[in-house]
Amino acid sequence: MQTPFPENKAGHEWWRSAVIYQIYPRSFADGNGDGIGDIPGITSRLDSLAELGIDAIWSSPLTKSPQKDAGYDVSDYRDIDPLFGTLEDFDDLVAKAAAKGIRIIMDLVPNHSSSMHPWFLEALASEPGSKERARYMFRDGKGENGEVPPNNWESVFGGAAWTRVTEPNGELGQWYLHIFDSSQPDFDWTNPEVRAEFESVLRFWLDRGVAGFRIDVAHGLIKADGLPDIDDNNSTMSGQPKDRAKPHPFWGLEGVHEINREWRKVLDEYQDRAMCAEAWVMPLSRMATWVRKDEYHQTFNFAYLETPWKKDSQFKVINESIKEFSAVGAPATWVLSNHDVIRHSTRLSYDKVPKQGDGIGPDYEQPNEELGLRRGRAASAFMLGLPGGAYIYQGEELGLPEHTTLDGKFREDPTYFRTNGERVGRDGCRVPIPWEANSPGYGFSTEGKSWLPQPENFKAYARDVQTDNPGTTLELYKSLLQIRKSHELGHGDLVWKNELIAETGLCYQNGDVMVVANFEGAGLEVPAGEILATTQVGLTEGDQLEADQVVWIKI
Numbered sequence: 343m344q345t346p347f348p349e350n351k352a353g354h355e356w357w358r359s360a361v362i363y364q365i366y367p368r369s370f371a372d373g374n375g376d377g378i379g380d381i382p383g384i385t386s387r388l389d390s391l392a393e394l395g396i397d398a399i400w401s402s403p404l405t406k407s408p409q410k411d412a413g414y415d416v417s418d419y420r421d422i423d424p425l426f427g428t429l430e431d432f433d434d435l436v437a438k439a440a441a442k443g444i445r446i447i448m449d450l451v452p453n454h455s456s457s458m459h460p461w462f463l464e465a466l467a468s469e470p471g472s473k474e475r476a477r478y479m480f481r482d483g484k485g486e487n488g489e490v491p492p493n494n495w496e497s498v499f500g501g502a503a504w505t506r507v508t509e510p511n512g513e514l515g516q517w518y519l520h521i522f523d524s525s526q527p528d529f530d531w532t533n534p535e536v537r538a539e540f541e542s543v544l545r546f547w548l549d550r551g552v553a554g555f556r557i558d559v560a561h562g563l564i565k566a567d568g569l570p571d572i573d574d575n576n577s578t579m580s581g582q583p584k585d586r587a588k589p590h591p592f593w594g595l596e597g598v599h600e601i602n603r604e605w606r607k608v609l610d611e612y613q614d615r616a617m618c619a620e621a622w623v624m625p626l627s628r629m630a631t632w633v634r635k636d637e638y639h640q641t642f643n644f645a646y647l648e649t650p651w652k653k654d655s656q657f658k659v660i661n662e663s664i665k666e667f668s669a670v671g672a673p674a675t676w677v678l679s680n681h682d683v684i685r686h687s688t689r690l691s692y693d694k695v696p697k698q699g700d701g702i703g704p705d706y707e708q709p710n711e712e713l714g715l716r717r718g719r720a721a722s723a724f725m726l727g728l729p730g731g732a733y734i735y736q737g738e739e740l741g742l743p744e745h746t747t748l749d750g751k752f753r754e755d756p757t758y759f760r761t762n763g764e765r766v767g768r769d770g771c772r773v774p775i776p777w778e779a780n781s782p783g784y785g786f787s788t789e790g791k792s793w794l795p796q797p798e799n800f801k802a803y804a805r806d807v808q809t810d811n812p813g814t815t816l817e818l819y820k821s822l823l824q825i826r827k828s829h830e831l832g833h834g835d836l837v838w839k840n841e842l843i844a845e846t847g848l849c850y851q852n853g854d855v856m857v858v859a860n861f862e863g864a865g866l867e868v869p870a871g872e873i874l875a876t877t878q879v880g881l882t883e884g885d886q887l888e889a890d891q892v893v894w895i896k897i
Contacts, residue, residue, distance in 0.1 A: 344549075346440045349613055357554070357616035357639050358673045359733060359832020360397035361823055362447065364735045366681045367426055367687045368412065368793060369774040369786075373516045377791030379774065381427035385435045387777075388442055390805065394739060394816075395823030396753055397497075398445035400556050400618075402681055404432065405451075408458050411756055412772070413449075414558060415456035419543045436551045445553035445576070447618075448881060452540050453559040455586035462527050465766075466507060470516050477536055479519035479528045479565065480507075491517055495592070496575040499523050500760035514598045519569075521562060521592060523756040531563040531601060544608050553615060554639070557605075560632070564597035566795035573894060575594050578698050579622040579682075590680035594623040602637035615816035616640065618675065622698075626659075626666045633672035640675040640731055647677050648698070651690045652718045653861040658839075660728065660850075663838060673730035673832075678721055680735050685720030685771050688744035696765075700744040703766035711799070715741050715888045719815055719877045720859060723892035727850070729834045734819075737775040740803045745796070752795055769794060773795040779804035813879040821875045829853050845889070856895045860887045864870060871895035 350356050371383030381404065382442065390400065403413035406423045413423065422432050436446045455462055460476050468474035470482070483506065484490040491504035498521055505524040509515035519528045529536045538631045544555070559579075579593075589595060616639035621632050624645060628641075632641045649659045663674040678686040684702060684837050689695050691714035696702065702709070718741060726732055747768055751833060755767030771795045774786040779801045782790025808814035826832065834852040843849045844866035850857045857872065860866045865886025878891040887893055 347443075347445065347614060351649045352719045354833060355447070355616075355639075356397065356614060359729075359830070360445075361395070361726075361732050361733060361734065361826070361832075362398045362400050363391060363394070363396040364733055365399055365828070366412075366736060366772055367404055367790050368787075369772050370736055371777070371790070372774070372787035372789075375787055375789035375791065377787055377789070378425055378793045379634070379786070380425065381422070381431040381435050384437055386432070388439055388444065391444060392442040394608055395827060395889065396444060396734070398447055398553055399439060400447040400733070401449060403449045403558075403835075404453060408456055408525065410456070411523055414451050415454070415523070415526045416451050417456040417458045417460075417538075419450075420546050420601075433550060434568075440551070447554050447556055447616075448547050448552045450540075450543070450555045451558040452529065452531075453562045454520065454522060454528045457527055465518075467510060468568065469510065473535075475516075476533055477530060479530050480516045481519070481569065483517050485594075487514070490555050492519075493569050494571045495519070495521070495569075495743060497522060497760065497805070498579060499757045500765060519565075521559075523760070525756075525778040528565075529563075531597075537601070537604065541604065541608055542747075544605060548609070548612050548615060552675045552720040554609065555617045557617055557619050557638075560602075560638070560641075561594040561621040562592055563601055564592075565594045566591035566595060594621065594628070599631070599637060603631065604610075606636055606638070618642065627661050630666040630670050630672065633667065634670045640673070642677050642733065643675050643682075644677075646674075646725075647679075647683065647686075651721055651861065653828055653846070654863075656724070656859075657790060660836070664729070667730070674728070675731040676728055676731065677733040678718075678725060678726045678735075679738050679771070680733070681772055682768055683771065684738075685718075685735070685738065685742060685744045687723055687738065687741050688720060688746065690714060690717040699765075699768065701755075701766045701768055702744055703770075704747045704749070706746065708746055709743070711743055713890075714743060716877075719818060720892045722888050723818065723822060723875070723877050724857060724859045725827055725892070727831055727852055727855060727894060729836055729852055731831060731832065735771075738804075739816055739819040740775065740805060740808060742775060742803050745770045745794075747797065748773070748794070754794070773797070773800075776800040778806045818875065818877060822894070825874050829855050831855060839869075843867070846889070851897065854897055856897050857886060857892065858895065859892045862889050867887075868893055869895060870897075871897045883890055
């Protein structure tokens with residue numbers, strides 16, 4: 343099946359400049375009133391997304407799952423979970439989105455399956471050394487009776503990364519690896535059967551018309567020979583060992599690139615498809631190896647996401663990103679928020695935040711909401727003028743903050759339970775978004791239900807109170823995306839013009855648009871030109887740009 347979109351010219355492909363909107367499906371829009379978002383809900387809100395001006399939707403997993411980790415535990419890679427709808431609902435979404443010029447990108451989870459996947463159930467019912475167990479990472483334990491895990495690896499979600507099984511004869515036996523929850527056993531990617539299965543899965547969805555894939559944990563598929571112990575366990579997605587010269591035993595090993603190339607060959611058989619890697623690998627020179635011409639098309643720029651809202655830090659990471667990605671012929675892909683990190687409209691109000699994968703709970707120092715919104719809007723405006731692709735996370739176009747006071751009794755993230763509440767996890771950025779200020783559930787659900795409770799301050803951020811309301815975050819995003827597209831900023835080039843402004847700011851030119859940010863102190867004088875968009879409500883030519891504000895100027 344060919345996509346309904348026109349074929350792009352080489353070097354000007356859609357994904358090089360696209361603004362891609364991430365949907366966390368259970369929290370976007372609920373079409374059947376059960377309090378959990380679904381595919382019909384997404385379809386019903388396509389007009390709003392078209393008005394926003396996005397190019398594509400990436401949805402977190404919609405595939406069949408017991409939902410132990412919100413769909414990132416897949417039990418059937420070729421079907422839609424009934425929680426979200428049917429394959430027919432999905433096909434309808436793809437077709438109706440395409441009619442509005444919006445592509446659909448699937449989330450693929452290849453590092454692990456659900457423990458309820460037929461393959462894993464077969465493995466549990468089979469003997470050690472069987473071909474069924476060879477699809478996963480089963481190992482004998484250490485100690486006199488195999489009672490000690492095979493190594494000291496820890497789960498990203500907390501606790502040991504190994505679980506011991508009861509063998510078919512009723513005795514305790516081997517252990518299986520799960521870098522995440524025990525309900526998410528890791529595949530053995532040295533097994534040709536695993537590789538063949540996922541090539542088939544790619545084709546299944548490509549044949550249904552998807553525009554590509556976001557690949558979950560793309561850097562974790564290959565584990566080091568012998569599964570050696572880790573010197574510095576820290577339960578993050580990058581590992582970040584103290585000695586970076588020593589490879590981490592399961593993050594970002596060279597063998598993963600062979601898999602990348604195999605998948606790229608599959609996508610190249612289809613017209614205008616793309617894959618984006620979730621690869622938490624640093625430094626950026628290493629991250630760029632994931633987007634060489636025969637591997638991924640994009641990778642999330644997590645170095646940029648984790649950079650504080652400080653002048654020198656922003657200048658450095660933008661320069662390094664453009665340099666390293668350009669060196670391999672790839673666009674930089676900018677991102678500030680997603681379903682795994684604290685929303686940037688809250689995160690940027692702090693000097694120090696919990697490590698990646700953790701959230702903010704009621705016992706943590708509470709954020710300065712006004713400062714967070716101000717900096718969040720500025721960071722978004724500064725990012726969206728940059729050349730390359732960009733991802734935005736549902737609700738950030740509303741300026742939505744993190745839910746930082748969510749009670750433990752409502753939490754669902756495995757991290758919360760595996761650490762006995764010591765780490766609150768990621769639920770705070772996953773709360774259903776507000777559509778209508780005065781409707782039950784803020785319009786998220788037809789019945790007012792919500793699988794996670796929404797805080798009262800969400801009412802002020804509802805879409806309907808921001809629509810056509812000058813100065814709101816929603817109207818700012820609409821304006822920025824429209825200018826970005828009409829001036830082809832995604833395909834442009836960045837030239838620094840810092841000499842034109844005071845030392846407290848940064849200024850870059852992309853095509854005929856100049857973007858100026860002020861980071862601190864008193865206002866700075868804005869260069870002459872037509873103001874196209876600004877985070878500073880009421881700014882006119884000749885005014886001073888205040889701290890934590892951004893302006894776009896036509897030159």
